[in-house]
Amino acid sequence: MAEPILEVQELSIDYPIAIGTVRAVREVSFVLRKGEVLGLVGESGCGKSTLGLSLLRLQKPPGRVVGGRILYRGRDILGMKNGELRRLRGANIAMVFQNPLTSLDPLDRIRDHFLETLAVHEPELPREQALARSREILERLGIEGKRLDEYPHQLSGGMRQRIMIGLGLIHEPEILIADEPTTSLDVIVEAGFIDLLASLKAQYNISIILISHNLAMVAEIADRIAVMYGGRMVEIASAEQIFSEPLHPYTRGLIDCVPNIDAESERLVSMPGSPPDLVSPAAGCPFAPRCAQVMERCRAEAPRLTERGEGRQVSCWLGEGS
Numbered sequence: 325m326a327e328p329i330l331e332v333q334e335l336s337i338d339y340p341i342a343i344g345t346v347r348a349v350r351e352v353s354f355v356l357r358k359g360e361v362l363g364l365v366g367e368s369g370c371g372k373s374t375l376g377l378s379l380l381r382l383q384k385p386p387g388r389v390v391g392g393r394i395l396y397r398g399r400d401i402l403g404m405k406n407g408e409l410r411r412l413r414g415a416n417i418a419m420v421f422q423n424p425l426t427s428l429d430p431l432d433r434i435r436d437h438f439l440e441t442l443a444v445h446e447p448e449l450p451r452e453q454a455l456a457r458s459r460e461i462l463e464r465l466g467i468e469g470k471r472l473d474e475y476p477h478q479l480s481g482g483m484r485q486r487i488m489i490g491l492g493l494i495h496e497p498e499i500l501i502a503d504e505p506t507t508s509l510d511v512i513v514e515a516g517f518i519d520l521l522a523s524l525k526a527q528y529n530i531s532i533i534l535i536s537h538n539l540a541m542v543a544e545i546a547d548r549i550a551v552m553y554g555g556r557m558v559e560i561a562s563a564e565q566i567f568s569e570p571l572h573p574y575t576r577g578l579i580d581c582v583p584n585i586d587a588e589s590e591r592l593v594s595m596p597g598s599p600p601d602l603v604s605p606a607a608g609c610p611f612a613p614r615c616a617q618v619m620e621r622c623r624a625e626a627p628r629l630t631e632r633g634e635g636r637q638v639s640c641w642l643g644e645g646s
């Protein structure tokens with residue numbers, strides 16, 4: 325198994341609000357290995373973006389980390405000074421944001437976006453070399469180099485998406501975090517994007533955290549899938565394990581919601597109940613009110629993420645054996 329390059333341990337993140345505190349991420353732990361694609365899934369509001377942004381200490385204000393550790397190759401990101409953090413961002417870990425279509429400045433040509441991004445970590449790089457690097461990365465992403473002279477509005481949504489990825493990759497980071505990278509794109513472009521990620525993984529041996537509420541999309545590319553519910557990690561397993569034998573009832577529910585083109589019924593199943601209250605959470609497992617297999621213990625005590633063999637982890641009293 326490849327070595328871990330990012331380790332998140334017991335991470336908790338709060339948003340102070342007028343009526344108290346939203347604990348958007350609660351004691352979350354996971355590991356990202358060299359060269360793997362880790363899918364991070366869960367319903368809207370479960371804390372995926374807060375978690376993803378926090379890995380580079382970019383969480384939206386007033387969000388703040390209130391506990392835990394984030395280690396990149398053993399170095400504590402939460403303890404880094406600003407200079408060290410700036411070098412880490414982009415150079416080692418890059419992030420592609422939730423809405424790529426609005427992230428490019430309409431007044432700047434594509435080449436200016438690249439030159440500016442390159443200048444952050446390589447200010448000494450001569451302009452000709454910077455342009456050559458930009459052209460090369462565009463071509464690797466399947467875009468002609470001459471597009472560097474164009475403005476964002478001259479490119480299709482799919483191309484702009486690729487430009488965003490290119491800007492993320494220009495410093496050859498070891499980790500790419502992509503948050504809902506395809507939500508604003510059509511399904512054809514989305515399929516192309518998945519192929520693109522697969523080829524990046526092969527070309528650069530990059531590790532990718534792919535954040536999405538769309539389990540079906542994530543399953544096409546992820547080696548492992550991490551499922552969040554109400555700010556907690558509820559299951560982490562290989563993509564095969566998640567689909568063939570989901571252990572957490574919430575994971576099972578998510579799979580039932582994935583449209584199946586072979587199924588006779590065209591009805592889209594949605595999960596009954598609503599997401600948990602993050603401001604004043606009830607005692608016990610946050611999924612208990614929606615869980616078909618709820619037991620007495622679930623309402624009293626929250627389970628912790630525990631090892632279940634074959635590298636998988638689950639946070640559920642079912643199958644705990646006591």
Ligand SMILES: Nc1ncnc2c1ncn2[C@@H]1O[C@H](COP(=O)(O)OP(=O)(O)OP(=O)(O)O)[C@@H](O)[C@H]1O
Nearest residue numbers: 339346348367368369370371372373374385386537
């Ligand atoms: N600025 C904020 N102030 C207060 N609460 C916030 C703030 N931003 C997010 N939250 C809360 O934190 C929780 C997690 O939000 P987050 O955006 O991380 O979820 P998400 O899983 O990325 O959702 P989505 O799928 O909609 O992108 C939500 O319940 C949200 O209400």
Ligand SMILES: [Mg+2]
Nearest residue numbers: 372373374422
């Ligand atoms: Mg989000």
